[in-house]
Amino acid sequence: MATVRFSGVTKTYGTLPVVTDLDLELPDGSFTVLVGPSGCGKSTTLRMLAGLESVSSGTIDIGGRDVTALQPRDRDIAMVFQNYALYPHLSVAENIAFPLRATRTPRREALARAAEIGESLGLSALLGRKPKDLSGGQQQRVAIGRAIIREPSVFLFDEPLSNLDAKLRVETRTELLQIQRRLGITSVYVTHDQEEAMTLSDRMVVMRDGRIAQLGTPQEVYARPADTFVATFVGSPKMNLLEGTLSGGVFTTGAGVALATDCAANHSSVTLGVRPDDLLLTPRASGGAARVVLIEHLGPRAIVTLEARGTALTSVVETARLAGISEGAGVDLTVRAGGTHLFDTHNGRRLVGTDNG
Structure with a gap:
């Protein structure tokens, strides 16, 4: 577990600013959701934290360590993507165990740990199946299991539920929140869905044009919107x-x-x-x-x-x-x-x- 800090972080593509002078602290064990319309800079912010995008200026700190220039594999993070990114030729157990196998953990030990995590995610009966034989929600749980097995300091979620239908999205959202509460790992979640942000987050960061429009608990943001943009973006209708x-x-x-x-x-x-x-x-x-x-x-x-x-x-x-x-x-x-x-x-x-x- 770790506190995450963005200090004066800016990202530009040529002369186009995408994220501007971002100062943000995410407390240890918190579940923070970055939310906003398309193009607001939320996904770029997550990708800079993951090391998938370079930082134009400023620093990113994870657990007291400056990771601004580190490669993704050296940041002690695990990321769950929108498209699950499962290996189709591997079983559920092998997909979950893959990060351990990549670090040369013995196969038997890695699969035993994968079975433990699969049980906690309700996947015990599916460990021998291939991804093509799973529903969207089951595939997403496998992707989460693969992230958990690494025991990272920070979980990163890039719109992981957007490919699911409405009913399954609600069910998986509940499961995801329960998992994070149980593990207590600092989590950062990106979505354009304000209802998803309200439901999941301890702290909600509403972004607009590469800047923070408002930061607070979902209740604070809903009850006291900082401006008319936040007022109309958060809340439905x-x-x-x-x-x-x-x-x-x-x-x-x-x-x-x-x-x-x-x-x-x-x-x-x-x-x-x-x-x-x-x-x-x-x-x-x-x-x-x-x-x-x-x-x-x-x-x-x-x-x-x-x-x-x-x-x-x-x-x-x-x-x-x-x-x-x-x-x-x-x-x-x-x-x-x-x-x-x-x-x-x-x-x-x-x-x-x-x-x-």
Whole structure:
């Protein structure tokens, strides 16, 4: 196990900056997820940590050792890739044992250790099979087993679940988290899926344009997004953002949509953020502040798309509270207590010194 530190790390391709002046510490035993849209620099950051990409400037430290110039094999890391990278001609046991065999560990000893790890991953009955005879989830567990057998200081995961179907992705995600908790090995995981990031991470690093947009626990990032980018990237459905004025606790858009808030501050130009779960609807027999455009039923809840004087809004409503809310009907809008987020309209940054924080 080891603490990982990036100090002023920059990566450029020619004159194009991909990662810029990255300062980041990943505590010993933590599970950190790098998340962000395509091209944000998250995969490049992981590959620099693995030694698969060179560092243009800055240093990377693993367990108190500067590894910036070391080859991947000398960094005491193990990496699980998106495509599993299993050897098709080897059995499950032989695939798991391969890193030990590569270090000239006797075959019997390596296979015995592989069997122990296979049992911990629920693969005991599959040790004699070839990769082509396994499901996607089973192949991924073999790849994880091959990483575990090395007993590395750091696990690196490069979108390892993206090739799985939705159901299997959830199951494998749970297994992966349980394995990491049991072993306590510092882990770094890259994904573009914010739900995956929220579920897996102790610490979540949201990246944008090669920089850290926000670092914190999933709960912190969700509850107090640092800017409008994070606010709309983290959370599904995404946060509603409205531009307007705030006076006497009432927010009003330029089109005249008014929302009562729990914020006493006054702003002549501000962006109001409200998560769909915090936008409450009250049916109106006629009129109303907004009109229901579409209702998408998702079992215990529904996603309601609204139109309010030319502004599109989204609300999440418990199915039991849908009475009187139908497509084409009018509704009034209120914001749940504590559900107000205020951002600077010009730079998108979260405003501090207000009731919403």
